[in-house]
Amino acid sequence: MNIFFFLKTKGLKSEIGIAHFPPTRSKGYQANPAYVCAARIVQGKWFIQTLTFLAYGQSYAVKGEALNLSDDLLSQVVVFLSPKRLEGAYDELPSESAFTSTASWRANVRIVSPTTSTSYMAEYPGEMLDLKRGSNVSVAPFYQSGAGICAKVFIVNFSRQPIVKEGNVYIKLHSSQRILKHIKVMSNRVSCLDLTDVAVIDETDSLVVVSPDLAFIPIYFSQTQEGTHLSLEHSHPPASLMMYGLPDQKRAIARQMKSYFMRGIERA
Amino acid sequence: MLDVLQTARTFVNAYRFRKVKNAVFSDRFVWKNDSDWKTYFDLYHLGGILNPDFIEPYEVSIFFFDAAGKEICRKDIEVQFGQKQAVDVSLILKEKHQGSGTFLVFHKVAHDVIFGKSPSCLFERGYTSYQRRSDNSPLRSYVHGNLSNCALDIRTLKIKNTAKAGAKNYFNSQLMLDDCEFFELFLTNPIDAPLSFTAEFFDKEGVCIDKLQSRIPVQGLFSYSSQRSPSGIQRVKLTANFHLFRPAFFKYYTSHFDVLHG
Numbered sequence: 001m002n003i004f005f006f007l008k009t010k011g012l013k014s015e016i017g018i019a020h021f022p023p024t025r026s027k028g029y030q031a032n033p034a035y036v037c038a039a040r041i042v043q044g045k046w047f048i049q050t051l052t053f054l055a056y057g058q059s060y061a062v063k064g065e066a067l068n069l070s071d072d073l074l075s076q077v078v079v080f081l082s083p084k085r086l087e088g089a090y091d092e093l094p095s096e097s098a099f100t101s102t103a104s105w106r107a108n109v110r111i112v113s114p115t116t117s118t119s120y121m122a123e124y125p126g127e128m129l130d131l132k133r134g135s136n137v138s139v140a141p142f143y144q145s146g147a148g149i150c151a152k153v154f155i156v157n158f159s160r161q162p163i164v165k166e167g168n169v170y171i172k173l174h175s176s177q178r179i180l181k182h183i184k185v186m187s188n189r190v191s192c193l194d195l196t197d198v199a200v201i202d203e204t205d206s207l208v209v210v211s212p213d214l215a216f217i218p219i220y221f222s223q224t225q226e227g228t229h230l231s232l233e234h235s236h237p238p239a240s241l242m243m244y245g246l247p248d249q250k251r252a253i254a255r256q257m258k259s260y261f262m263r264g265i266e267r268a
Numbered sequence: 269m270l271d272v273l274q275t276a277r278t279f280v281n282a283y284r285f286r287k288v289k290n291a292v293f294s295d296r297f298v299w300k301n302d303s304d305w306k307t308y309f310d311l312y313h314l315g316g317i318l319n320p321d322f323i324e325p326y327e328v329s330i331f332f333f334d335a336a337g338k339e340i341c342r343k344d345i346e347v348q349f350g351q352k353q354a355v356d357v358s359l360i361l362k363e364k365h366q367g368s369g370t371f372l373v374f375h376k377v378a379h380d381v382i383f384g385k386s387p388s389c390l391f392e393r394g395y396t397s398y399q400r401r402s403d404n405s406p407l408r409s410y411v412h413g414n415l416s417n418c419a420l421d422i423r424t425l426k427i428k429n430t431a432k433a434g435a436k437n438y439f440n441s442q443l444m445l446d447d448c449e450f451f452e453l454f455l456t457n458p459i460d461a462p463l464s465f466t467a468e469f470f471d472k473e474g475v476c477i478d479k480l481q482s483r484i485p486v487q488g489l490f491s492y493s494s495q496r497s498p499s500g501i502q503r504v505k506l507t508a509n510f511h512l513f514r515p516a517f518f519k520y521y522t523s524h525f526d527v528l529h530g
Contacts, residue, residue: 115523175350245388260320
């Protein structure tokens, strides 16, 4: 089961466009009933509510403002499809195989201004929900700099268990390894970090976003200050930059790469 | 039993790798170039990202094709460790090549320099961005590569699409298209043969309101533009003899546009 999330930043709205059909023909796939559910952690448990029933072949836009939550609470909400109506407090997020496929089942995560919108086809994979520990390195990020541009990165981390813990995120320069920023974020939410002040520090040395204790999906966002122009995209994990090689061989290369970028950073 | 499977997987991977051990790979990216559109590509020292001990500069070759699949020009650029370059594709294509087409980005470095004994090849999956002059905006809109698996033999400089046609399958885009004024979609050909396909466009009731059939030449590009608002189209379904026949979408709003994969 993949989950989806809101990308909420000040002054802009966030929506999730969720579809009840698989992206490709999947052997053995049967159309299940689908309920669009939303969940967030309340008093140590996942509190889940069903938003609507979604007929097969239909799509539905979950508007963040319709949930009547503050920006901080909206950033802690996950949305997913369930074959059953769910209401109440749960010890963990459900493990559902009903809405999985090859290619992955995605939703359209959007940031919306009064005159435009930007989005990408998102997923927070079920496998990431079950990671016991994690770390991440995001290289080659497409931040933009210049007069009138605000550059941000969303740090997306969620787990099946309703545990909230602190993680550390560092912004570094690639070749000099100089640490520009150290920010503490909480897990099980989407954190929005401002890169505007560091994006222009050294235009010949690109930025790297690193965490020694948090696995996350980095999503880079740029906007003009008025919100009339927006840009959004996620960066690739290191393994996708390699063709061929067995999984353990690719993991060894990724570990070596991570080790380099973790230099100068204390691990938990 | 697990040992047997592991041995089999190792053998199959080694066999496949032997065919491409002198190759580097690239996704196929879309360029738009005219009086209004500019295209950029963010170029990094990918070898040094994957192997931080490899800090030597090396050459990247960018191959450009028009929509009919004909190679129109080539550009070689040196990359330095740790640096990012926003390659201005429009400066390369200039007024001579206008409209849209595709390009490939190959990092010409031997696999063992990056990966040692591990049977892996370097794959450029990276980030194209677009800017429209009429927006009067400093911002570029980004999209990543689209899984086209094109290989360059760094000894012979011959290009080959390594993906193969398969059983008929559909890509039912989960992206809704009725929140914008109009949209364009671009399809590249991932195989070394002309690729026929069917595109069906559905409204929000699930009724097919438009349908077309076409064929994309090798290395070519197909483009489609919906009518200006409202088109009534909510989603698109593509059918072809290929597993993941996924388009790039440009969605046009009042003040800006968005670009993403479906």
